[in-house]
Amino acid sequence: MKFFFLFKLFVLKPTDIKDPEYYHKVVDCQYACPAHTPVPEYIRLIAAQKYTEAYMVNWESNVFPGILGRTCDRPCEPACRRGRVEDEPVAICRLKRVAADNKSNVSALMPKAPFPSNSKKIALIGGGPASLTVARDLAPLGYEIHLFDDQNRAGGMMRSQIPSFRLPEHVINEEVGFILDMGIHTQFKTRVESLKDVIAKDYDAVFVGTGAPKGRDLYELPGRQEGDANIHIGIEWLASVAFEHTSAIGKKVIVLGGGNTAMDCCRTSRRLGGAEVKVVVRSPFNEMRASPWEIEDAMHEDIPILDCHVPKSFVVENGKLKGMMFEKVIAKYDDKGGRALVNAGEADVFIEADDVLIAIGQSTSFTWIERDLGLEFNKSEMPVVDAVTYQSTLPKVFFGGDAAFGPKNVITAVAQGHQAAISIDLFCSGESLKNRPSPFVNLVSQKMGIHEWSYDSMVEIDNRQSVPLVDKKLALSDRKVEVELGFDHLHGFTEAQRCLNCDVQTAFSENKCIECDACVDICPTSCITFIPNEEDESALRLKLTMPANNHDQAILISDAVPGTKRVMVKDEDVCLHCGLCAERCPTSAWDMQKFFYSVTKAGNQCQIAVK
Amino acid sequence: MTYIRPKFRHPDLKTNDLGYTKTVYEGSLSTLCAGCGHDSISAAIVQSCFELAIQPHRLAKLSGIGCSSKTPAYFLSQSHGFNSVHGRMPSVATGSNLANKELIYFGVSGDGDTASIGMGQFVHVIRRNLNMVYIVMNNGCYGLTKGQDSATADEGSKSKSGSVNMFNAIDLPSLALELGAGFVAQSFSGDKAQLIPLIKAAIKHPGFAIINVISPCVTFNNNPGSTKSYDYVREHIELTSTVDFVPFQEEITTSYEAGAEQDITLHDGSHLQLHKLESEWNPEDRMSAITALQKTKINGEILTGLIFIEPESKDLHHVLNTVDIPLNQLTAKELCPGSVALEELNAELR
Structure with missing residues (x-):
């Protein structure tokens, strides 16, 4: 044994993969979902056209797959690994809708x-x-x-x-x-x-x-009382439309606010007679709270968004609302990231309106x-x-x-x-509320034979599919016509295949490793390194073949490998879960193992009683 | 099904002086056995050519027959390639080099292709000091025909089927030294930190450069009793030195303690920095290199690293005194200068 490594006394401990949260965090979408829906699991079912099963996996976790498949805030999508290796995440939310739209009768x-x-x-x-x-x-x-x-x-x-x-x-x-x-x-x-x-x-x-x-109001603003007949609170107005108490709005509409409610208000207005609908928002455009896709949908319906306009007053003439005055501002930022909106030094802007919808928050x-x-x-x-x-x-x-x-x-x-x-x-049941049930987890090898895994490990290079929309004229003529048509089977399949199967984990057993470097050489994203262990994780991260600079993502550290006593370090950040490491491993030291994680629901926590 | 390599690469991949990422130097996916040492050598070649910023079309990869000789398909897919007859890679390399001396010639061979069927060609290409890199992917067995002992299998080494090799091994580095090779190195596929600088130096060497790389056959020769298995080689490796390749543009900043350090300036101004671990060995002295090899052999160890280098080696073109322009660029005008020139030549001889 003639390799020269300085052995350090206190080195990093191997990653504890017995802790379900380690692998859970690798499944970025599921981890980001507040209800921890097993996303890759149902996406695979959709690819297999098992829509009913996909629906039930969803239903178990998030209760409203059809609703969420249309309206979810999608915390999963910004988290998607695909966004880190190419541009756009998998269209997880709209895939959920595919399951809901195509399921058979689930009542049984x-x-x-x-x-x-x-x-x-x-x-x-x-x-x-x-x-x-x-x-x-x-x-x-x-x-x-x-x-x-x-x-x-x-x-x-x-x-x-x-x-x-x-x-x-x-x-x-x-x-x-x-x-x-x-x-x-x-x-x-x-x-x-x-x-x-x-x-x-x-x-x-x-x-x-x-x-x-x-809904928040602007009581203090001059003209608020006088113009009251044509000034509405966004969520109340939406409810009254939904319950069919309101069926029309003026031709010119101002919607105040930059959140999703504002987007719903302006788009609804377009359908109830609003020909010139404008969204007016205080903050700069790129700081609007609404989801990017909802802003996009509003703009698609010819709704301009005027940013950096702070409401100054409602202009009422002869008891009738005429419009609103706005102060133009620019955003100034201090060192701490704080923001102040300061007068832009331009003349105040008057915008005509028959009706104003206030959608600036709710409580x-x-x-x-x-x-x-x-x-x-x-x-x-x-x-x-x-x-x-x-x-x-x-x-x-x-x-x-x-x-x-x-x-x-x-x-x-x-x-x-x-x-x-x-x-x-x-x-x-008279038990302590602190006895939270552990999650249900399962980890099982996907190996079926040579070149054969029970999941489709091929990494597709297709771009994100866009959801087809109904004809704009038709959409704007009737508020009940659904704008998004949803993916058809083929688009659903293509999109589902973009999923990287992050729940199929790369499990490494150091005692089987002969250090042939096959995994290191084959890994498309260079995320595997065999390296002498370090005392400090940040130091180790920098020494990897590709430095692991994304500290939000874990690194998997093995125990010392028998041959050279080095450790295997895998950066989870851009691992494609393609399984090539396991495919090229002569000793099965690498294995692809499907990790299933489900938040235990009420009544299923029998394991607690055993403790 | 994962024998298709995804197109995605690490988003922060570095680029070399040509602005290329390592991806440009990759080849198609290997069809060798999973865990084959040859794949590691391919990866080391990719890394070396990337780091040296070689223009892929300025390199020709040549090989014979065998597992090793399949590997040129797995690296540098944008370079020239010639997969020749078994053991005849040196003559194809010689012909190509004579025709166009401006390319980098990168020969890949195995222990069978070199030490058995190709031995005749091998010794002569060394003798002629052809400017090329000659990598032997040496696994001590005929992997492609199910693992029979090759001519480099050590005496006493046990095959997977249990039979013990009765014959002496041909030691390729010793043979190369004996025949006057100007660059001799030995390495291990499992040690890229050593292999990559050696490949880079071999490419820069202006003559015949051989690297004998022990490359375990994971399927047929990785068993207990084999002297070419991953475990055995790791246990018995003896290093001449640690090697650092410093391109000539870069300033040398590292310094080792006096006596242990040796800096060799290569032909093109690049440096090889050696941190010597063998005190009595001098890489620029052929005798001490032979001694070092023999000594470790007697001790049952495997000497790896740079073994011998002659920085100002005179290659075949130099010996033959060929013209500066590559022969393939000579036109009828230069080759047939006409009757006036003939008259002048004849006049000189009168």
């Missing part, structure tokens, strides 16, 4: 009511995604669920705030229906005016999923919760809620969705609903 696969009762009663206040998730998780366990909502149907903001041209009503009805069919006792058109009254009834637990129903409303119940509120009038258990300071009251921590999105509400359901189940 759904939990079937009636369920044997466990004699516990739960009240859910609000009928949105968070409450419905709690209902879905708890009803099959035998809980008697009472759901209260002030509308005449369940769905919450999914129904009232998301326009039909993005999310058709039948999709909501179907997926909400799966849950209500589990024997949920619904009390619609029932506005809960007092939490005290609810608690006074004999519910074992109460879940508050009332969302963020209050929670808890006027119906008495402050003497022992349920604490913080300074910003938000209930004090545990970030893990979703329990309030009043033990039997739980919060979830926008009501818990302010406005986020549907998928976050679902994730929180799952966790709140676990807490409620533990609470009703």
Whole structure:
């Protein structure tokens, strides 16, 4: 043995791959999804045209695949590995829709009511995604669920705030229906005016999923009162359109705000008679809060977006709204990244308008919760809620969705609903809420033979497919015509094949390695290095063949290899999961192993009792 | 199914002086056995040519027959290539080099192709000091015909089927030294840190440069008892020195402790920096190189690294005193200067 390495006393420990979170983090999309939907798993099923199975994998995790496949905020897509090795991520969200659109009748696969009762009663206040998730998780366990909502149907903001041209009503009805069919006792058109009254009834637990129903207004702005007849709060206006109380708007419309609600408002206006609709936003264009694709969709419908315009006043003449005055600003940034909007030194701008929609944010409303119940509120009038258990300071009251921590999105509400359901189940069983169930994980080799893996490991070079749209004229003529047509089978397949199967993990066993370098030589993205171990991870990262500069991504460090006592280091950052390392390994020291990770839902945590 | 290599590469791949990434120097996907040492050598060749910023079309890769001789398909796919008859690569190389001396000639051969069927050609190409790199991918067996002992298999080495080799091995570096080669090195496919600078120096050497690379046959000669297995070679490697190749544009900044360091200036001004681990060995002295080789052989070790170098080697063109213009660029005008020139020549001889 004549290799000369300086052996250090304290070197980095091998990566603990027994910790499910290590491999979980490698599956970027799933890790980024608040509900941790097993994305690559269902994408493979879509490629195999097993749409029903793909739908059920989704349904288990995110409850509303059809709805989310059209409207999700897609935290998974910016995380997608594909975005790091080429330009664009896999169109994960729209693939989900492919599963929902093409599934066969799934009702037989759904939990079937009636369920044997466990004699516990739960009240859910609000009928949105968070409450419905709690209902879905708890009803099959035998809980008697009472759901209260002030509308005449369940769905919450999914129904009232998301326009039909993005999310058709039948999709909501179907997926909400799966849950209500589990024997949920619904009390619609029932506005809960007092939490005290609810608690006074004999519910074992109460879940508050009332969302963020209050739209921000511009009370202070001159002309606000005088022009009130033609000034509307975005989310309220959208709801009134959805429930068919409003069917027209003026020809000239200003939409204030740069978020997704503003995008929905302007596009809805276009369909209700708004010929000249403008979005006016304070911040610079590239800092708008709306998702890029929603901005794109709005611009596609000929809606200009005027950025750096701060509203100054509503201009009202003879009691009739004429338009708005805006101050032009520019954004100035300080060293700490703080932003100030300062006057651009230009003349104020007048924009004509028949109607103005204010879509500048929304907030929670808890006027119906008495402050003497022992349920604490913080300074910003938000209930004090545990970030893990979703329990309030009043033990039997739980919060979830926008009501818990302010406005986020549907998928976050679902994730929180799952966790709140676990807490409620533990609470009703008299167990500690800290006993969170471990995730369900499975790791199994995909090797089937020489050159044969049970997944399609070939890396496609196709670009991201774009979703076909309905003819613009038709779309703008009817607010109920869905704009996106969704992928057909072929486009769905092509897009599904772009998935890199990040859940098929590169598992390395150092004791089998003979250091022939075959994996190092074949790796297309040069992410494998055999190297003397270091004391410090940052130092090790820099010494790799391709320095591992993306510190958000882990490096896999093996134990010392028998031959030279070096360690194998693999940078997870741009690994393509193509399996060539395993393919070229003569001793099977590398193996491709499929990692399945699923967040355990309420009632499935039997392993806890064993502990 | 993964025998198609994805097109994606690391987004931060470096470029060389020509602005090329390593990808430009790659070949098609290897069809050799998984884990073959030859693939590592191919990767080292790719890396060396990338680092030297060689224009791919200025290099010709030549080979004979055998697993080793298949490898030119797996590197430098944009270079010239000639897959010749078994053991006859040196004559094709000689012909090409005589015709066009401006290309870099990169010969790849195996132990069978060199030490058995090609031995006659091998010794003569050394003798003639043809300006080329000659890499032997030496695995001590005939891998392509299921692993029979080759002429470089050590005496006493056990094959996969259990039979013990009865014959003495031909030691290619010793033979090359004996025949007057100007650049002799030995390396191991599993040690790219050593192999890459050696390949770079061999390309820069203005004459015949041989690198004998022990390259384990993972299928037929990687068993206990074999002296060419990954484990055995790692256990028995003896280094002459560590090698650093410094292109002539770069300033030499590293310095080793006095006595252990030796700096060799190559023909084109590049440097080979050696950190010597063998005290009695001088890479510029043929006798000490032969001694070092013999000594390690007696000790049952394998000497790797640069063994001998003669920086100002005189290659075949120099010996034959050929014209400066490559022969293939000579036109009828130069080759047939006409009756006036003939008259003048004749007059000189009168």
